[in-house]
Amino acid sequence: MKFFIEKLMRVLMILSLLLVFGFVFSIVFTIFSKGWSAMSWDMITKLPGGGFYIGKEGGFLNAIVGSLYIVGASTLLGLLISIPVVFYLNIYLKKKSKLAYVTRLAYDVLFGVPSIVYGAFAFTIMVYLGVKASLLGGIIVVTLLIIPIFVRSMDEVAKEFPREILDATYSLGATRLETIRVVVRQIAPGIATATLLSIGRAIGDAAAVIFTAGYTDSIPTSLSQPVATLPLAVFFQLSSPIAEVQDRAYAAALVLTVIVLILSLLGRYFTNRFSKNKLK
Amino acid sequence: MSLKSSANSIYNQYNEWWESSALRRQVKIFRPDYKFIRKSEESELMVENLNVHIKNNHILKDINLSIPDKKITCIIGPSGCGKSTLLKTFNRLIDSVEGVKLDGKVLIDGEDIIHSGQEITELRRKMGLISQRPCPLPMSIFENIAYGCRIHGIRNRRKLNMIVQHYLKSSGLWEEVKDRLRSPAARLSIGQQQRLCLARSLAVEPQFILADEATSALDPISSKIIEDLFVKLKANYSIIMVTHTLHQALRIADYVVFMYLGEIIEAGDAQQIFNNPQHELTKKYLSGAFS
Numbered sequence: 001m002k003f004f005i006e007k008l009m010r011v012l013m014i015l016s017l018l019l020v021f022g023f024v025f026s027i028v029f030t031i032f033s034k035g036w037s038a039m040s041w042d043m044i045t046k047l048p049g050g051g052f053y054i055g056k057e058g059g060f061l062n063a064i065v066g067s068l069y070i071v072g073a074s075t076l077l078g079l080l081i082s083i084p085v086v087f088y089l090n091i092y093l094k095k096k097s098k099l100a101y102v103t104r105l106a107y108d109v110l111f112g113v114p115s116i117v118y119g120a121f122a123f124t125i126m127v128y129l130g131v132k133a134s135l136l137g138g139i140i141v142v143t144l145l146i147i148p149i150f151v152r153s154m155d156e157v158a159k160e161f162p163r164e165i166l167d168a169t170y171s172l173g174a175t176r177l178e179t180i181r182v183v184v185r186q187i188a189p190g191i192a193t194a195t196l197l198s199i200g201r202a203i204g205d206a207a208a209v210i211f212t213a214g215y216t217d218s219i220p221t222s223l224s225q226p227v228a229t230l231p232l233a234v235f236f237q238l239s240s241p242i243a244e245v246q247d248r249a250y251a252a253a254l255v256l257t258v259i260v261l262i263l264s265l266l267g268r269y270f271t272n273r274f275s276k277n278k279l280k
Numbered sequence: 281m282s283l284k285s286s287a288n289s290i291y292n293q294y295n296e297w298w299e300s301s302a303l304r305r306q307v308k309i310f311r312p313d314y315k316f317i318r319k320s321e322e323s324e325l326m327v328e329n330l331n332v333h334i335k336n337n338h339i340l341k342d343i344n345l346s347i348p349d350k351k352i353t354c355i356i357g358p359s360g361c362g363k364s365t366l367l368k369t370f371n372r373l374i375d376s377v378e379g380v381k382l383d384g385k386v387l388i389d390g391e392d393i394i395h396s397g398q399e400i401t402e403l404r405r406k407m408g409l410i411s412q413r414p415c416p417l418p419m420s421i422f423e424n425i426a427y428g429c430r431i432h433g434i435r436n437r438r439k440l441n442m443i444v445q446h447y448l449k450s451s452g453l454w455e456e457v458k459d460r461l462r463s464p465a466a467r468l469s470i471g472q473q474q475r476l477c478l479a480r481s482l483a484v485e486p487q488f489i490l491a492d493e494a495t496s497a498l499d500p501i502s503s504k505i506i507e508d509l510f511v512k513l514k515a516n517y518s519i520i521m522v523t524h525t526l527h528q529a530l531r532i533a534d535y536v537v538f539m540y541l542g543e544i545i546e547a548g549d550a551q552q553i554f555n556n557p558q559h560e561l562t563k564k565y566l567s568g569a570f571s
Contacts, residue, residue, distance in 0.1 A: 094378060164415040167373055168477070172428040172484055173405030181427075186418040277418045277464045 035250030063233035082150035116207035123211035138213025146198040157190025188274035206231035316485035330384035357539035371407035408481030414473035416465035451479035471502025
């Protein structure tokens with residue numbers, strides 16, 4: 001009987017694994033089969049031409065560059081803001097601190113807030129300040145969106161930070177601030193994972209940028225100009241009645257997927273490099 | 281010109297002279313950084329009426345103790361008698377324990393470390409700590425030793441190279457790791473890690489070495505190496521060891537402190553304590569009636 005349960009469970013586990021694989025494969029297959037026909041070198045190297053949205057010449061370089069701008073800047077900003085938060089929560093505050101509890105709860109709530117709410121919230125403020133949809137607006141909203149992801153996923157790793165390492169560092173005469181070099185090295189794999197998760201969220205989110213970053217056919221040259229993003233390129237073209245334009249939406253989705261894939265592989269590579277010093 | 285800047289300029293001139301002097305190239309002796317030069321050769325640790333409470337527990341009761349200079353002092357006693365707490369009081373690592381309250385005096389070179397406004401980082405530098413489980417920092421072997429010097433402001437590359445080499449040699453690790461200074465410290469064997477921790481503590485030139493059961497996680501050969509190192513190091517440092525193994529205390533102790541339930545029962549020369557204990561509890565403990 002035990003043996004039977006063992007077997008049954010094994011089969012169930014493999015089935016659920018296959019289910020996940022099936023999903024990933026079918027998504028990639030759909031994108032490829034529909035997007036490949038519209039894919040060309042022009043698509044990723046040219047800006048949209050005059051009749052691009054009725055199926056004529058041009059590409060969506062504007063959206064690719066715009067997405068990379070927003071993701072790059074907001075990931076950097078997010079890291080700069082969230083590392084001090086995590087450091088303060090775990091090194092400066094006591095284990096049972098109320099402030100730490102409330103902060104973690106707050107970030108949990110923010111984690112679950114849908115991105116359209118972030119977008120709408122930022123839009124209200126931008127209207128109040130009289131700011132138009134722009135690259136800066138997009139970067140700020142996406143940064144706000146990914147900070148909870150950064151903080152919560154790094155925090156989980158930092159919580160496991162061994163007390164002994166801290167004591168060893170203090171006993172050399174380090175101040176709490178000076179331990180940051182040690183802490184960052186120990187939780188480096190966690191930081192890398194958090195960055196990957198955040199990039200994935202930041203690059204794929206359409207709702208947060210729809211009001212705040214706008215859309216444009218050119219590449220912005222300053223922070224105050226609107227900017228196009230890949231998710232919005234998918235969204236707008238998919239809502240077109242013309243079949244050719246719809247295929248281009250899939251091509252844009254394909255580019256988005258490939259970028260995420262490349263970033264994930266890079267992330268894995270760097271995670272391995274950073275974690276060689278970590279103590280088990 | 282302020283006093284500090286004039287002192288700095290004198291030091292710089294001296295340093296320039298030293299770096300360029302023919303003498304330095306000839307003898308190649310190692311000289312600790314000026315920041316780490318001791319005020320006096322002797323170091324003194326006195327404990328007067330020390331009481332430690334953690335929350336509502338009276339952990340250490342009326343401790344009076346004088347630690348002899350340049351000797352190995354072993355603190356022995358059954359588990360939970362407050363040995364480690366006493367050790368942690370010496371470098372104020374106990375501050376990070378929640379609900380701790382300290383009373384009394386701990387005098388290091390005549391200065392009370394509990395109540396005086398002395399910088400705690402400077403105090404901790406003076407009291408090198410070796411913990412029970414070796415705990416290298418998550419960095420390379422080189423960086424592990426250089427870290428302490430860096431946080432105290434030594435950044436010169438050549439100087440750091442010299443420092444790392446010197447202290448790895450003095451902990452007997454140099455020959456084993458000289459070809460892989462850049463590889464992670466976590467890859468060393470556990471005995472090597474403990475010697476690395478010792479070298480790391482020595483690199484900031486402490487006066488005292490506090491060893492909290494430093495050999496209990498190690499194999500017999502590695503712990504023998506550490507013991508031998510301690511015997512060698514007592515020429516320059518006062519070593520305070522907490523140990524669970526009486527045999528170890530017998531082998532290397534010069535001075536023994538026996539603690540029981542937060543009190544010092546007996547303290548004195550190792551010979552005297554081991555051969556002729558005065559107190560009934562000490563006799564029982566040494567004969568193995570309890571441990």
